[in-house]
Amino acid sequence: MCGCSYAQNNDEVFYQTSTINALLDEVYDGNITVKELKGYGDLGLGTYNNLDGEMIGLDGLFYQVKADGIAYAVDDSIKTPFAVVTFFESDKTIVLEKSVNYKQLEQYLDNVLPTRNIFYAFKIEGTFKYIKTRSVPWQDKPYPPLVEIVKDQPIFEFHDVNGTIVGSWFPGYMKGINVPGYHFHFITEDKKGGGHLLECQTGGVKIGIDYTSNSYLALPEDDEFYKAELSKENQDELKKVEK
Amino acid sequence: MCGCSYAQNNDEVFYQTSTINALLDEVYDGNITVKELKGYGDLGLGTYNNLDGEMIGLDGLFYQVKADGIAYAVDDSIKTPFAVVTFFESDKTIVLEKSVNYKQLEQYLDNVLPTRNIFYAFKIEGTFKYIKTRSVPWQDKPYPPLVEIVKDQPIFEFHDVNGTIVGSWFPGYMKGINVPGYHFHFITEDKKGGGHLLECQTGGVKIGIDYTSNSYLALPEDDEFYKAELSKENQDELKKVEK
Numbered sequence: 001m002c003g004c005s006y007a008q009n010n011d012e013v014f015y016q017t018s019t020i021n022a023l024l025d026e027v028y029d030g031n032i033t034v035k036e037l038k039g040y041g042d043l044g045l046g047t048y049n050n051l052d053g054e055m056i057g058l059d060g061l062f063y064q065v066k067a068d069g070i071a072y073a074v075d076d077s078i079k080t081p082f083a084v085v086t087f088f089e090s091d092k093t094i095v096l097e098k099s100v101n102y103k104q105l106e107q108y109l110d111n112v113l114p115t116r117n118i119f120y121a122f123k124i125e126g127t128f129k130y131i132k133t134r135s136v137p138w139q140d141k142p143y144p145p146l147v148e149i150v151k152d153q154p155i156f157e158f159h160d161v162n163g164t165i166v167g168s169w170f171p172g173y174m175k176g177i178n179v180p181g182y183h184f185h186f187i188t189e190d191k192k193g194g195g196h197l198l199e200c201q202t203g204g205v206k207i208g209i210d211y212t213s214n215s216y217l218a219l220p221e222d223d224e225f226y227k228a229e230l231s232k233e234n235q236d237e238l239k240k241v242e243k
Numbered sequence: 244m245c246g247c248s249y250a251q252n253n254d255e256v257f258y259q260t261s262t263i264n265a266l267l268d269e270v271y272d273g274n275i276t277v278k279e280l281k282g283y284g285d286l287g288l289g290t291y292n293n294l295d296g297e298m299i300g301l302d303g304l305f306y307q308v309k310a311d312g313i314a315y316a317v318d319d320s321i322k323t324p325f326a327v328v329t330f331f332e333s334d335k336t337i338v339l340e341k342s343v344n345y346k347q348l349e350q351y352l353d354n355v356l357p358t359r360n361i362f363y364a365f366k367i368e369g370t371f372k373y374i375k376t377r378s379v380p381w382q383d384k385p386y387p388p389l390v391e392i393v394k395d396q397p398i399f400e401f402h403d404v405n406g407t408i409v410g411s412w413f414p415g416y417m418k419g420i421n422v423p424g425y426h427f428h429f430i431t432e433d434k435k436g437g438g439h440l441l442e443c444q445t446g447g448v449k450i451g452i453d454y455t456s457n458s459y460l461a462l463p464e465d466d467e468f469y470k471a472e473l474s475k476e477n478q479d480e481l482k483k484v485e486k
Contacts, residue, residue, distance in 0.1 A: 117462065173262065219457065220456075
């Protein structure tokens, strides 16, 4: 017999390990492997231990865009200090032929989301006239703050490229836990490049949106997480890091 | 086969329906029954639809302290707009012979909790020299704000009574989702009275603390929740409501 009450709607749950505030407070090492993550979702985003690049999970496969801009397929044993995943099932699908930039894409989606009180996962696939991403480089201890690291973040540009934006949207009341608003990572169709999305100009894309009403937050049980400063206000810091 | 990944540690999960901000924004009706809640925990606190009293879940039984100050055993079919429950398993047990008031109890517990970054459930049972509680009365639509309702909240006092305080502690970064800090409900040993704890003076009590590193947040999927204003700052309002 299965003793689990959370089984029914695994595809309606965002599983998250650790919190964005922990990442902002230099908790760059976690104990959750990609193998475990795959049990909670086939699509998602985050980073890897030692802050070693951007995580993109797509169609059940997980990639790591390192500081060289190259996307590597990851081994199941690699660990993450911060990630959010879900079993993606689109509740709404839109074909967007019109070319929009990042800000316009956000505005377009703002008008589509049925409420600002639940969570959303995105899968935006197709052609992009322009993509600008960043990654973050491997860090050694003692870890510097994320806000310092991103000052020198390597930037990558793509022109007329096919690929997929994987993303999340969280309400303002989830700040401290995840990134409020949109958070996008990108990977090329050939799975060779990508990163944390900074700018884009879409060609024709298909937008899939997964309305998600459940969140499972799994906190690390270790000293680094226990000792972090997690309840301070840091939305200004977060904006510097995520945009 | 059980397709669930969340099964392993049900006792290490705080299951929560809706958010404290939704309750502050007059979302007083939910769709989760006590029967469903029992699948997620045997100890917890919250309220009932129409804001009809204070919920106390203890040892798998759920009670409703209505505005008359009487604790009623509830039917499984009764619904809740906001509740948090866990399968209680004490990670730390302390016998506190010294008599302390509410503020001193909080200070005492502050020194015991291993970190301020995870969640805690409490079961504090024994003798109390003094207990002061409140409840909230049934509301009809259009619902007034909680902050207005508590201005006339009925108050109950108990002297030299045996009973149990059921409680939770959430970190500051969970504000908007649950009550940051301590949140206690009380029920007498004879299960005839109780309410939301406002003041106390302990006699000898046994304190059980359940360290909880996982949170499952289930958001309502209805218009009232979708339309609520959930991301505003309201910690002043919350203090008026919860203390």
